[in-house]
Amino acid sequence: MTLTELARLHCQSRHGSPPLGSLQAQELLALLPGWNLADGGRALQRRLDFPDFQRTLGFINAVGYIANQQDHHPDLQAAYGFCELTWTTHDTGGLSLNDFICAARCQALIDG
Numbered sequence: 001m002t003l004t005e006l007a008r009l010h011c012q013s014r015h016g017s018p019p020l021g022s023l024q025a026q027e028l029l030a031l032l033p034g035w036n037l038a039d040g041g042r043a044l045q046r047r048l049d050f051p052d053f054q055r056t057l058g059f060i061n062a063v064g065y066i067a068n069q070q071d072h073h074p075d076l077q078a079a080y081g082f083c084e085l086t087w088t089t090h091d092t093g094g095l096s097l098n099d100f101i102c103a104a105r106c107q108a109l110i111d112g
């Protein structure tokens with residue numbers, strides 16, 4: 001799979017599914033340069049830096065649009081010039097393909 005193909009997938013309900021294994025997570029992580037696993041492999045994370053608050057907020061709004069469209073929602077930490085995105089799947093207690101799909105869609109916002 002390529003990053004573009006990953007970003008074209010759609011999130012699905014993961015209720016009752018087990019989290020991804022670490023091998024699958026590592027394979028998907030390889031498609032997303034700049035992203036890291038966090039929380040003992042239960043989350044996917046990236047910090048994005050922006051020159052000002054307006055652009056930080058603009059990015060967060062675009063992420064919010066994706067999250068509502070995909071019904072998959074990130075944990076967000078932000079300040080004037082950065083946003084840290086953390087994707088994890090509450091329904092599985094760890095990572096799912098949904099986290100990688102949403103990270104790829106957010107990455108596409110930056111890469112164009």
Ligand SMILES: C[C@H](O)[C@H](O)[C@H]1CNC2=NC(N)=NC(=O)C2=N1
Nearest residue numbers: 071072073074088089090091092
């Ligand atoms: C009912 C609804 O589809 C679920 O609660 C969705 C909503 N957004 C979600 N977001 C995240 N990050 N994990 C989930 O398991 C999740 N579940």
